[in-house]
Amino acid sequence: MxxxxxxxxxxxxxxxxxxxxxxxxxxxxxxxxxxPSLPREGYLLSVSxxxxxxxxxxxxxxxxxxxxxxxxxxxxxxxxxxxxxxxKPRFPYRAFMIDxxxxxxxxxxxxxxxxxxxxxxxxxxxxHLTNDQGWRADLPGLPELREKGSVRTHxxxxxxxxxxxxxxxxxxxxxxxxxSYCRERFIEVVPExxxxxxxxxxxxxxxxLACGQRPVELKATGGIFKDIxxxxxxxxxxxxxxxxxxxxxxxxxxxxxxxGDEVPKNRWRDCPDCQAKIASLGLKNEEELQGWLMNQVAxxxxxxxxxxxxWNESLRGGNLDGDIIxxxxxxxxxxxxxxxxxxxALIVSDFYHHYMDYPYGMTPLKKVYLFDPLxxxxxxxxxxxxxxxxxxxxxxxxxxxxxxxxxxxPRFIAVAERVWSTEGSRDYKDFRSRLKKVIxxxxxxxxxxxxxxxxxxxxxRVSQTVSFFARSGNAEMMRNMKE
Ligand code: ACM
Ligand code: ZN
Numbered sequence: 214m215x216x217x218x219x220x221x222x223x224x225x226x227x228x229x230x231x232x233x234x235x236x237x238x239x240x241x242x243x244x245x246x247x248x249p250s251l252p253r254e255g256y257l258l259s260v261s262x263x264x265x266x267x268x269x270x271x272x273x274x275x276x277x278x279x280x281x282x283x284x285x286x287x288x289x290x291x292x293x294x295x296x297x298x299x300x301k302p303r304f305p306y307r308a309f310m311i312d313x314x315x316x317x318x319x320x321x322x323x324x325x326x327x328x329x330x331x332x333x334x335x336x337x338x339x340x341h342l343t344n345d346q347g348w349r350a351d352l353p354g355l356p357e358l359r360e361k362g363s364v365r366t367h368x369x370x371x372x373x374x375x376x377x378x379x380x381x382x383x384x385x386x387x388x389x390x391x392x393s394y395c396r397e398r399f400i401e402v403v404p405e406x407x408x409x410x411x412x413x414x415x416x417x418x419x420x421x422l423a424c425g426q427r428p429v430e431l432k433a434t435g436g437i438f439k440d441i442x443x444x445x446x447x448x449x450x451x452x453x454x455x456x457x458x459x460x461x462x463x464x465x466x467x468x469x470x471x472x473g474d475e476v477p478k479n480r481w482r483d484c485p486d487c488q489a490k491i492a493s494l495g496l497k498n499e500e501e502l503q504g505w506l507m508n509q510v511a512x513x514x515x516x517x518x519x520x521x522x523x524w525n526e527s528l529r530g531g532n533l534d535g536d537i538i539x540x541x542x543x544x545x546x547x548x549x550x551x552x553x554x555x556x557x558a559l560i561v562s563d564f565y566h567h568y569m570d571y572p573y574g575m576t577p578l579k580k581v582y583l584f585d586p587l588x589x590x591x592x593x594x595x596x597x598x599x600x601x602x603x604x605x606x607x608x609x610x611x612x613x614x615x616x617x618x619x620x621x622x623p624r625f626i627a628v629a630e631r632v633w634s635t636e637g638s639r640d641y642k643d644f645r646s647r648l649k650k651v652i653x654x655x656x657x658x659x660x661x662x663x664x665x666x667x668x669x670x671x672x673x674r675v676s677q678t679v680s681f682f683a684r685s686g687n688a689e690m691m692r693n694m695k696e
Contacts (some may be wrong), residue, residue, distance in 0.1 A: 218643075220288045220650035221281055222626055223334055223633035225300040226255075233295040235260050243267035243282055245275050254336070255301030258282065260293045273399040277334050287654060304586075306560055306601030307632045308337035308403070309625055311617075314344030314414070315370070315435065316608040317381030318617065324394055325614075329622065329659045331398035333629035338395050339403045339470060339603050342383070345413035345432040350404070351382045352459030358382075362414040365431040370609045371685035388463045403522065404464045406456060407472030409442035409506055416440055422449050424484035435609040435685070437475045444506045445486025454513050461517050469519045471510050473527035474542070476503055496530075504530030511537045522560065525549050540603060541588065542568075550590030553598040560603050561586040567604040567628060569620045570611060574677025578667040579641050582627035587636075604628040610685055618660030623652055623667065 219228060243258065248268040251257060256278035257268040267278035281300065285293055309330050311318065318326075327338060342349045348362030364380030383391075392402050408415075416422060416429035423429055424443040432438060442449055460469060478499035481487040491502050504527060511521035511534055522538045528548040533539070540560040541549035553559040561567070566576065566584035587596050604625060611617050630644060645667075655661050669677060 217294065218647070219285070219296075220647045221284045222644070222647055222651050223630040224638045224644075224647075225281065225298050226635065227299045228296060229298075230294050230296045233262070234289075234292045235262065235265070235295060236291055237265055237293050239286060239291055241265070243275075243278055245269070252301045254305070255299070256281075258296070258298040258300070260285075260296045262295070265293065273336070276399045280332055280334060283332070284651060284654070288650065302334065302633045303635055304599070304601035304632050306337060306603070307335045307629065308339045308560070308601065308603035309335050309621070309628075310339035310341055310405075310562075310603055310605035312341040312344070312606060312608040312611075313349045313381075313383075314341060314347045314608075316612050317347070317349065317379075318608075318614060320383070320387050320390060322614045322617075323391060325658050326617070326621070327391075327395055327398060327400060329655055330625065330629075331400060332654065333626055334633050335625075335629060336400055337403055337468075337601075337603070338391075338400050339405060339605070340391070341405045341407070341470075341605070341607075343406050343414060343472075344411045345436075345438055347380060347382075347431065348414040348418070349382050350388065350406075350460070350463075351384050352456060353385055353462060355456065355459055357418050358415075358456075362418040362431070365433050367433045369433045370435050373610075373612075373684075385463055392464060392466070401466040401468065402464055403466065403468040403470050404460055405470035405472060406460060407470075407474065408453065408510070409444060409472075409503065410437070410474065410476035411472060412442055413438055413440060416442070419452060422446060422452060424480035424487060437477060439477050439479045441476055441480055442506075443484060443486055444481065444502050445484060445488070445490035450509055450513075453510055457510065457514060457517075461514070461519065467518075467520055468522055468538070469514055470522045470540075471507060471514070471537075472524060473503065473507055474524035476526060478503075496532075498530070501530035501532050503527060504532035507537065508532070508534045528552055538600070542605075547590040550588055550595055554590075554592045554595035556594070556598065558598055558600045559595075560601055561588060561599060562603045562605055563588070567602060568607065569604060569624050570607040570609070572677040572681045573624075573662060573666050574669045574674040575681065576624070577669060577674070578624055578627055578645075581624045582631065582641050582644055583639060584631065585636055585639070586631065602628055602632040610681075615660050618655075619662050622655060622659055622661035623648055626652070 243265045246268040249270050251270045253271050254273045256274040258278045259266045269275045348358050351359040359382040363382035368375040413432045420428045429440045481499045507527045525541045538558045542562045543564040586602050
């Protein structure tokens, strides 16, 4: 037996190394072998005197075998150790999210993020394309979304004030290019049109869809805004359906994210049309009205063969359709666990562990790595319904690619291991030592934080956290912080 640590991330399911080496040219791929008995994304990589083979039941499995082989080559060059490496993911939904609404990132920057994620076997790119500060999807037949919704007059996120106008919008061709770029890397794009809140950009384009039909400005600051889509206006759903037609035309994957987070109900409480809608549908309150609205959208998308995903606030009405996948990011009670416990799929995006826009002092690498996504309150049945993790980078405070790379890497790599490898393989010391060897693979691709920044000491943790919230102007969130 060869006693060598393999510098592979995510840690493979099972490896046996009998001893001995094969000289194998750097560029030569593994020989592909079809084996229907292997799990869909799994593979069996063998290095022996006969060569290098990758058995798999799907092209995705072969792709993941190739990523592993790449890492072996970084470690061993042309002298590969004999091995039998059986690998498969723990969870099927392995997502990273980029918020392109608060700040805009070019297609080439996104491609670099996608390349980096593919190295670590992520398989979903959740593309947050709409929010209060900008509409970023130029959809066929709806040029007004780009013309009126994609440029804000200035930016003022926390203490950073920029008086210049700021905008950006992906053309349909660019979005299609990202879809096919991802697919070549076995990544599905999940576009998000966040509704019925976080829609200032949309309401700026269509003020008639706001309660009271009031004019709404694109926002220059972060936050939660009261103007939301009027659920009682009979024009709202037809417009939403038209927009989703545009999304479905471009994004041909199985999932669409329909948002549902942070929806203040002030306007709905005061709006005669929304109140009339609640009464005519026999709903109890505004939370049920949100559930109803999400269901209308999800129903329309279901007809088009799509599965909808929605943030956990959509569960509050208790009437969300069962086939909508809910995504937990922050909640006081146990609605998300209850949802999974009663047989429904759940994605975990835990604010305290998976939100990469916060400083390393608040969310150190070790904390990210050790967090198992089986959240409190899950029964064994509920645990079976957790389909994976989505790790977001929100970009109010991430103005450029340099910052995005620094915030995401290496923390995305810790999430990648958590969502692929078994819970039993969690060993931070071992992960860190592999990471030090693996991370230079990102050198020409994305910026990343240097080792001394990964796990700040307690004093640094407090000072980074306090100064982040002081700068970002979000004291409320700091008060709510927990370990
Ligand atoms: C969220 O962070 N508002 C989903
Ligand atoms: Zn209304």
